[in-house]
Amino acid sequence: MTRSKSKITKYLIPFFLIIFYVAYAGIKMAYADEPKNEIAPTPEKTEISASVHSPESEVVSEHKSEKLDAGKMILEHIADAHDWHIAGHLSIPLPIIIKDATGFKFFSSSRFEHGHAAYLGYKIVENKIAAVNEDGTVIQDASFYDLSITKNVASMFFAVFTLLWIMLSIAGRYKKDSLRAPKGIQSLVEPLIIFLRDEVVKPSIGPKYEKFLPYLLTIFFFIFINNLFGLIPFMPGGANVTGNIAITLVLATFTFVITSYNGNKGYWKHIVLPPGVPMWLLPMMIPIEIIGTLNKPIVLMIRLFANITAGHIIILGFLSLIFIFAEMNAGLGYGVSIVSVSFSVFMYMLELLVAFLQAYVFTLLSSLYFGAAVEEHHTEDHH
Numbered sequence: 172m173t174r175s176k177s178k179i180t181k182y183l184i185p186f187f188l189i190i191f192y193v194a195y196a197g198i199k200m201a202y203a204d205e206p207k208n209e210i211a212p213t214p215e216k217t218e219i220s221a222s223v224h225s226p227e228s229e230v231v232s233e234h235k236s237e238k239l240d241a242g243k244m245i246l247e248h249i250a251d252a253h254d255w256h257i258a259g260h261l262s263i264p265l266p267i268i269i270k271d272a273t274g275f276k277f278f279s280s281s282r283f284e285h286g287h288a289a290y291l292g293y294k295i296v297e298n299k300i301a302a303v304n305e306d307g308t309v310i311q312d313a314s315f316y317d318l319s320i321t322k323n324v325a326s327m328f329f330a331v332f333t334l335l336w337i338m339l340s341i342a343g344r345y346k347k348d349s350l351r352a353p354k355g356i357q358s359l360v361e362p363l364i365i366f367l368r369d370e371v372v373k374p375s376i377g378p379k380y381e382k383f384l385p386y387l388l389t390i391f392f393f394i395f396i397n398n399l400f401g402l403i404p405f406m407p408g409g410a411n412v413t414g415n416i417a418i419t420l421v422l423a424t425f426t427f428v429i430t431s432y433n434g435n436k437g438y439w440k441h442i443v444l445p446p447g448v449p450m451w452l453l454p455m456m457i458p459i460e461i462i463g464t465l466n467k468p469i470v471l472m473i474r475l476f477a478n479i480t481a482g483h484i485i486i487l488g489f490l491s492l493i494f495i496f497a498e499m500n501a502g503l504g505y506g507v508s509i510v511s512v513s514f515s516v517f518m519y520m521l522e523l524l525v526a527f528l529q530a531y532v533f534t535l536l537s538s539l540y541f542g543a544a545v546e547e548h549h550t551e552d553h554h
Contacts, residue, residue, distance in 0.1 A: 241491035249411045249483050250298050252322045253280040265325060271315035326410035330396045375538035383541045391534040398526030414480035423468035426537045434544040467540055478529050482522045489515045
């Protein structure tokens with residue numbers, strides 16, 4: 172009993188220290204820009220200061236009156252970017268690769284100066300690269316290909332390298348001694364693989380499950396690792412990879428193509444000629460079946476995109492409350508900071524579960540689609 176209590180204490184103390192540190196950091200950020208209490212100026216000093224009105228004072232007053240745009244800040248954090256923000260004004264520039272009529276152009280995103288400058292006829296406009304004239308106006312009908320390494324792409328590279336390192340190291344241990352008890356990262360990954368194989372893939376697909384197992388395991392761990400990296404607030408994390416609808420579209424398209432390619436005659440016959448349906452009703456049922464088939468990848472795409480993006484928005488929304496109440500100067504800053512950070516930490520814990528659940532759901536639905544495609548259907552007469 173004493174030993175179990177010591178283990179609980181061992182894990183709880185660091186957890187509460189993290190909560191305390193995050194809460195303290197949130198409070199410090201909320202009150203970092205608040206003006207300190209000063210002695211009120213006398214009427215004479217007020218008249219003098221009012222008469223002396225310089226352009227520098229206008230810039231300072233405008234900077235102080237600028238308020239946090241929570242919506243803009245949240246959208247910028249969940250969107251893709253051509254540099255990797257670290258802290259403050261510190262960021263890591265990423266490679267820019269453009270293919271146009273003159274050939275390939277390679278340079279660093281630092282040439283754009285965070286969107287304030289153009290380089291080689293291109294400029295960042297609303298987080299996208301656009302061709303511009305010498306006067307800075309955007310060329311609407313410009314033809315070029317943007318092959319740049321953005322933050323989401325770089326994060327995917329990190330995820331792929333991590334996935335390869337984990338799987339190759341585990342495979343190497345099995346080659347040396349397959350009977351040895353798993354340890355380290357192997358003891359974490361092996362139960363996941365066995366669970367997915369025996370509880371998800373095999374029951375959903377049936378005897379032909381081994382054909383689809385490599386893809387399903389790859390897609391699960393790819394989504395899971397990218398979700399975990401997205402919860403890390405610093406490099407190599409912080410990118411909203413699976414919250415990008417283009418990436419979820421590609422993943423869903425892979426599942427749709429594999430399902431369509433492996434569909435047997437019974438699968439396609441149930442779509443074109445649903446069994447048990449009267450002939451006069453077929454003109455109505457066939458379009459419905461086709462729309463239902465095309466709807467499957469759309470469900471996969473939107474489910475993963477919406478759930479991951481919503482989690483990031485909620486966390487950033489709670490943190491934005493700190494600065495919003497601090498700018499209101501309503502005297503609730505400390506209380507709101509503690510509540511906001513507490514809810515943010517709770518959401519982070521919940522997002523760890525969501526990171527696994529969304530990878531699991533995507534794998535489960537893909538398994539069900541594959542199972543329906545390869546299932547042997549019995550021939551039924553039409554009435």
